[in-house]
Amino acid sequence: MSRTAASASNGAALGVAPGAAPSDQATIVVRDLAKRYGDVEAVRGINFDVQAGEIFGFLGPNGAGKSTTISMLCTLVRPTGGYARVAGHDVASERDAVRRNIGLVFQDTTLDGYLSAEQNLRLHAELYGVPREVVAPRMQQVLEMVGLWERRKSEVNTFSGGMKRRLEIARGLMHSPRVLFLDEPTVGLDPQTRSSIWTYIRELKVAEDITIFLTTHYMDEAEHCDRIAIIDKGLIVVLDTPEALKAAIGHDRIQIHTDDDDAAIAALRERFDITAQIAEGAVTFGVPAGEQFVPRLFAELGVPISSVSVSRPSLDDVFMSHTGSTIRDAEADGTDQLRTMARAFGRR
């Protein structure tokens, strides 16, 4: 597992992996990739590389361009600008070659519920041309990996949501892809199932020597990735390891509730020279060493404070410091954007 040198270098604005190997060796190479639907630019020219063996996360609110990007990399959507190479093949001109080398797990289930788990995998193996003599052993291997070997004869309709997702992961691995694409692999699952899916994904990386590309809008899940790219409004705003991103924030996050938020923001600017924002209904700002700052805040702000919270930097703060809003607030905007996109689709 060559966990690539994804260390400090903060030239991340470009989105190219820091210290990346020459681009033709990366498993995924993306250059100026763009997609436009009518007037809507869903993806506006992005660049990055993913190295072999990485778990690479695409993080952003709904409507930020995550799904469009993953769809382009999977050859499901044709780019309108730039190019991308996956496992050495161009996603636009060598679609079948790309498809043979990738496994896909979509947000929505794509299993045939009336077939058994085994029949679903067999069907996949036949469609992908897996040599006959390895179908049976490979099927056993992937089913055991996701803990469904005992249930192989059961009709998929009898499976829970988490089991279906695991079966889809197993199916995506049937043909030993070099890259596994997971589009929101845990969306719609309960927290316990979510964490078990992550266990499988991490085991998988060890057992299969595979590159994993996933999208998520759960901040806590992005922590599992080797590197993450934060995407907002169709652009990559920052790309690094989760640790480096959090370290780069360099301050704690303070949220206060006051009687008069506007006055509080003004007072923060005047007295402490701090730029604060309203996020999640609270006045939010960052300071180095939050605990020491709180007593001063109470003494000098001059606006009554009803509650205060101090937190260590999280990926939420990373997101906020690069996009100016929290991911939840961005989701609300994203919904509007989706609607616009839907209209653009409808016009075609």
Add this chain to the structure above:
Amino acid sequence: MASTTTPSRGSAASAPAGAAGAGRPLAAVRVPASSLRSELRAVKIVWRRELIRFTKDRLRIITSLVQPFLFLFVLGTGLSRLAGAGTHGVNLRTFVYPGVLCMSVMFIAIFSAASIVWDREFGFLREMMVAPVRRSSLVIGKCLGGATVAGFEGVILIVLSPLVGVPYVPILILEIFCLQLLVAFAITAFGVMAAARVKQMQSFMALTQMLIMPMYFLSGALFPVSGLPQWLTLLNRIDPLTYAVDPMRRAVFAHLHISAAARRVLDPGVTWWGWHLPGLLEAGVVAALGAVMLAIAIFEFSRIE
């Protein structure tokens, strides 16, 4: 089977899979580049899925037999009391048998094609569409699957044919079998073609019912096609199903011992401006239509991203 694989079966099966720490039990599967053989495998698995789905759905097998039984035995028996003079002593059930056979095959075929619409709604279609195979392989597999399933239904009705006065003669059985398979294939192709465009189950069923019922009634499945009013003659000759029902009826009547008058009235054959079409040409019309619809279906599905 030229193998392109790295691992041997033995080593793979015995290795303790799943245990993350236990090294790599099975080396990566090598997927060979696409070839005619891989396309044929795709056709075959899509076809097989259709069969698996059908055999699991026992209720569908049984319910799909209800309609032909109603037409053959209830309607056929009931109406024969009225039509005794007109049929020159020929059993009305024998007369409507080819039409009823075609109809039930049509319904099964349309249901098979409709599963594409379900597959889209339930997401499974995507699994097939992203596979590294040609769309034509998927469409052909689907059409063959639909034809096989519908053909199976036809076989049940062929087995029952003596009950309605159609004799068991090998050549006749073969003729009927081939014709109904042709109908099944053409109708599945038509359904698949429609399913490429129509995204909702309700719309799909409404559309196909709207087309199939008129096709059935106009085809002469329930009446002789000569001496009709001009407008009905015209519609009858446009109806593709006419060219399936007629040769099948001719085949059946060729094996009946009936008067020349009865034959003239009941089995007049389809004419184009007074010219009698040979049965083989009629079958050719159905086959050609099926091929055209298959080509359109392939084209439609190849365009979908």
